[in-house]
Amino acid sequence: MRVLTLWAQDASSNLGVRVLGEGTSALVRLAHPGSEVVCQSYRQGPAPVNIGVPRTLLRERVTDRAGLRSWMRSFDYVVDMRAGDSFADIYGLQRLFAMSSMAEFVRSCGVPLVMGPQTVGPFDTPRGRAIGRWSLHRATKVMARDPLSADAARALGRPVDVLTTDVVFALDVPEPGPERDVLLNVSGLLWTSDSHGPASRYQELVRGVIADLQERGRTVTLLSHVLEADDAADSDVAVVRALGDELGLDQVVPTDLTDVRRAMRGARLVLGSRMHACLNALSVGTPAIPLAYSRKFAPLLSAVGWPHVVSLADADARDAVRGLLDRSDDLTAAAADVRPTAQPMLDAARDCLRALV
Template identity: 55%
Template structure:
């Protein structure tokens, strides 16, 4: 079995993207233990040429100049992850079009294309909905990682074949001692102005939250979950800047995915603005309080029975809500049940893949 995982990168500075890559490969290997798994994201990967924007990919449909169709035909299975949350038009139609074009080439090459566990939607534009319907119609198997995504697929004319959960739960669990108290992941994406939440409000929330935790005698370590890169949304300069203003606050910059999973496993609590900082924590048995900024958080976590999410877009008092949850010793008691539900939810996804072997 040769499988290709699209839109995942095990070298990305975003450790959530690495979790998607390793988790997708782990899910494939649950179904096919001896599978050879390659990865392809934008830029360099397993493809014979770097994968770029939508125009070169559409030209490839016509000219076949770079042999992408032939390359794709060498695989037995393509798992299209859409970066976990990019099967939507909230990141722009160009991104959606490029991803659709490469997936279409795989279909034309005669390879089964599985939409791996992911968020489906939202689609606010006519073109976005048309591309989504096209993708869903041509996919061999559609996997939704939450019930709202499954409903979104149904509304677009294709029932999801599998309702599952995030692939991070397919990763092995590190065994380490709990030596840290609170890991607080601060997002460079939200710290800087952007479309998700008000950056000024987010900055104020983070500063007040740190002060509140310190006042309650908690030890706070600021966690970067997106490492240094040329992009403006990395977490490292943000956590470094914040730590300079708060005596006694530490900074943790992991080296890779294994390192961050060991780090969150060593904590008593993770508070995270990056969804996969929270999912990494829950998947290794550490309670997490997500600071949500989009629809992708709450449905997935609700399906796992984890209802500690604070939505920054709607909460009138996010700091108070987080501090109340952080003081609740019962949080730890619920983590084991989350892992059990996640494992059960991965079973149908594994079985659906096995049918394609």
């Protein structure tokens, strides 16, 4: 069995994207043991062309000059992951159109296309809704990783085949790393950009949360979840290092996905500004307090029994974090139930893939 995963990487500097790559590979192998799984995103991967250029895809569809059509037909099916949350128009129509063009290219090659476990929507523009509706109806199978996404698909006239959860739960639980008290993931994107709300407000909140933790006698270690790379403009590393040096806090810059998951399993508590930082923690049994910057956090986490999400858009976000810190023992006990809750949902995704072949 040979399977292609689109728009997810197993060697990305963004460890959330790496979760999508390695987690999807693990899910495929649960369905079809021994399968070869190939990851491709833009130029990252073995495809003979950049798959993010619609004009190139159209030319290859007609001529197969670079061999993309022949290469695509070497796969038994394709799992389209859309970077987890890019099947939406919030990142611009160009990105949505490019990814959807690649999905259409797959279908034109006669290869089954599965919309893998991901966020569906929001689609706030007429053109975005039209592209989303077309992609959903063209897919062989559609999965959503949260109920709100399933509702979005239904609103576009194509109910999902499977309501599942994130592929992080397909990853093995690693041995614990060094014992630490609190790991605080600081987002370089939120710290330096106003694209998801005022950066100054986020900085104030992070500093306040650190002060609240220290007042409670907790030991804080800062954590990077997006590493440094030539194309990682939103890396967490520079911010974590600068803030850690300023406040005299230890810092963890993991080497890979296993390393960060080991670090989280060794911690007593994780506070995360990246959704997959929180999911990595919960999937290894460590409680997490998400500092959510978008609507993708709450429905996914609530579906696996974790309603403890703090929205950065709320004026009382710091108070909400304080309230959860006061319930640390309750959170620790509840975290043990998350993976067992997620498992049947993941099994549904596995069974869906098994039924393809």
